[in-house]
Amino acid sequence: MQILFKFKKKQEKDKTKLRGQIIELLSNRIIIMGVLLMVLFCLLIYRLFVLQIIQGDEHLANFNYKIKKTIEISGARGNIYDCNGKTLAYNQLAYTVTLENTDETSRIARERTNANGKNGQKVTENDVKNEVIYKLIKVLETNGDTINYSLPMTVNSKGKLKFTVSGSSLARFKKDIYGITNIDNLSGDEKKKAEKYLNSTPEEVYEYLRSGKNGPQGTGNMFGIADSYSTEDTLKIMSVRYDVFMNRYSQTTPITVATNISDKSIAAISEHDDEYPGVSIKADSLRKYNDAKYFSSVLGYTGVVSESELKELNGNGSKYEANDVVGKTGIEKTMESTLQGKKGQKDVLVDNLGKVIKTVKTTKASAGNNVYLTIDADLQKYAYNILERRLAGILLAHLTTADTAGSEKRVPIKDVYYALIDNNIINISKLSRKKAKTNEKDVYQIYRKKQETVLSTLRKDLQSGTTIRKNLSEEKQDYVSYIYKMLENDGILVASSIDENDQVYLDWKDEKITFRKFLRHAINNEWINISSFNIKSDYYDADEIYDELINYIVDALKSEEDFDKILYEYMIKNGNLSGKKVCLLLYDQGVLDKKKDKDYNSLYTGKMSAYNFMYKKIKNIEITPAQLALDPCSGSVVITDPDTGEVKAMVSYPSYNNNRLANGIDSSYYASLNTDLSSPMLNRATQSRTAPGSTFKPISSTAVLEEGVANASTYVKCTGIFDKISPAAKCWIYPNAHGSLNVSGAIAVSCNFFFYQMGYNLGTVNGTYNSQRGLTKLKKYASMYGFNRKSGVEITEYEPHISDEDAIRSAIGQGTHSYTPSQISRYVTSLVNHKNLIDLSLIEKTTDSSGSVITSYKKRTEEKLDIKSSTFDLIKKGMIGVVNGKDSSIKYLYEKQGMKVAGKTGTAQENKKRPNHALFISYAPYDNPDITMTVVVPNGYTSANAAEIARDIYKYYFGKASKAEKKATTALLPTGSDGSND
Incomplete structure (x- = not known):
């Protein structure tokens, strides 16, 4: 019993001790915190298990990457009125397509590269960007829309590249793409390189922008456009990339790809927005002009601000940004600060594709002020119409069937026929198309025969001609003059290398020698750049070079549209191409409507002569003085x-129609204005x-x-x-x-x-x-x-x-x-x-x-x-x-x-x-x-x-x-x- 008592007593003592230890343990804060953390950690693990394992698919489907972004809202531009309150310029709601840089393109490129495996083809960010732009262009074009083409380059019907601007505009373009700031501050090799870039041919600029070829150090592959795209599509992609490139110092500001797009394009892009990273559609106000041709010379037009304009505007204390729309010419430019609306802004959340998820805050924009002109619109329109009608009348009064103008400076009817071609009213590049009309095909065959004859004759003259320049026929003198300028423009005849005191050169200018003698002399004096010639051997003599020069000339002339125009001029002058066939081309190419015009049958059947037909069309102002660009035309x-x-x-x-230049330039129309001989x-x-x-x-x-x-x-x-x-x-x-x-x-x-x-x-x-x-x-x-x-x-x-x-x-x-x-x-x-x-x-x-x-x-x-x-x-x-x-x-x-x-x-x-x-x-x-x-x-x-x-x-x-x-x-x-x- 005593032993049992002692055991119980000891047991109670142990319990008391254990209870004390437990109480002491529970009263320790660190232990308590540890337990709490352990519990929370277990709960966190459980919650993660639920989110990622049990509910993972559901949350993945609902996931949106969100980032806050501020979007500027442009204020509506002020209107322009005449002195009586008639509206001359106003705004219209429309939808535009914009593009901005996004990290999504690089992610897509990485994913595609990984999917191709270690030995697969690497997909670059350029590849993705170009593909997105190409798809976007095709969608727009399918629905009748076009991109805002701002690249000052195009390709003619024969596949030859050419610049669409010249002078200071061309120099500015080249400086921008090659990163040349001030050439006067350069010296030595750097200056030589800069000068080389400024003298780049259209082909060299094209290759540089496409692949970075022969560009300044550090430019990489530039736009990295694959050669699988056609030249036309490459230029379109290049134009969009060029706009983004020019906007590179304001990466968060999107560039406008197309304006006033159709509902079909809106639907096609919106329904597949995941295929167009960085692309957005937004409501915008477009500038519109009433009765455009009467007022465009005064009003001017608006457009996206250029880099130089941006510096000038902001130098006056304004706060313009890249891609803002400003007045480019006329009153629109002069009164820019008055007409420009005050910007608002919108704070939004966007997803990884740049799409807006939620609007957080909005500050409203306000409209610009209005400008009233002193011009009376009705008087302006009447005066314009009278001027055009009188110019047409003066032209008709001096029209003649004679082949020459004479001392009275009359207008030969053959000059009128040729003017339709010379001023591009008739597009000769369309004559060779597959869907060409019968008359177009006939004219084209006449041209082909003329071209073949002329090129053959030129080759013979260059090989063995003995007629000095001043004794050549007027036609051949025109050909020789054209070839000389072509060689200069192509960089084959290096003008800077010519010794202007050289006797042979002076004889050439005085028309005392043959073209053949001049060119051979140019080769001997290293005035000819042979880098473009197909000379396989490292060792060659002057005769080989001259043979290749002749080949170059003949081949180059085949792709020269302006040379073709000279051929057409002499086809008409010499009677190879009739006035009737030229006039019928106006119907073939839609300049005139054969279904609505009763004169078509009269001309076609010969009841009306080509002279009377053209006289009537000028009299009715169906063919205008401006279209002909003959004296007088202005x-x-x-x-x-x-x-x-x-x-x-x-x-x-x-x-001109300033509606086609505002809100994104219509490139084909702008190019036609720049080549229009009447200088509209x-x-x-x-x-x-x-x-x-x-x-x-x-x-x-x-x-x-x-x-x-x-x-x-x-x-x-x-x-x-x-x-x-x-x-x-x-x-x-x-x-x-x-x-x-x-x-x-x-x-x-x-x-x-x-x-x-x-x-x-x-x-x-x-x-x-x-x-x-x-x-x-x-x-x-x-x-x-x-x-x-x-x-x-x-x-x-x-x-x-x-x-x-x-x-x-x-x-x-x-x-x-x-x-x-x-x-x-x-x-x-x-x-x-x-x-x-x-x-x-x-x-x-x-x-x-x-x-x-x-x-x-x-x-x-x-x-x-x-x-x-x-x-x-x-x-x-x-x-x-x-x-x-x-x-x-x-x-x-x-x-x-x-x-x-x-x-x-x-x-x-x-x-x-x-x-x-x-x-x-x-x-x-x-x-x-x-x-x-x-x-x-x-x-x-x-x-x-x-x-x-x-x-x-x-x-x-x-x-x-x-x-x-x-x-x-x-x-x-x-x-x-x-x-x-x-």
């Missing part, structure tokens, strides 16, 4: 308010300079009257020829004469002799004539009328040039005078105002989106004209005589119109082989002028043609035009004779 009209300097109309013909993108009112001719005589009158050289009683007897200088200067009336005239009378009949004498007198002191002295005085008064600076209009304008040669001829507006119509218009405006020199303006006011006026432009820059009122009176007396005087050469145009117009005609000759320029400055009504008008028609033959254009517009402005005249659309032939020759 002109301008500027109408102003003489009290304010407001421009009521500024017409430039021909024009040139604003004739502000960027085309001519000598003013006799329209300058009021300034010469101001000079002689203000300088005291002459007064109202000063009479000069015109004998027809001014022989105080050598060679003698003739009056336009010679061999007749005007007789005795004072300044007003001399203006009225535009007597050159009178103003020759005045120019002579201005430069004469103490009986000694000094031309420079006379020029200085003429310049003083030309400057008073604003000819020493631009006119003030708010768009791009060329600088004026006051004559610095021959005071006597400068006094009649010849010499080296060179002014734009806008500058001549400012002079007329100030002459009529007779108090102030007023800067012209196209802008009336700006308003906010609610219509409240922000800025009014009513106040113009003015300078007091320090000229006596008596001087203006004498000049205006002469100007009313120009239009209404008894000896007026244009009186028949105005005498029965019920309008009292004063003006000054002007005819300027700048090229003896082409018609004279036609000018007419005027204002009306004479007693209380409401408007001034300046009409300039380059190569318009005679000033009467310009005066008649002005007459038609005055009739409309003053309500004298009939309803029939307002609605008419056909050509207007000149009234009466060729009129004034002053």
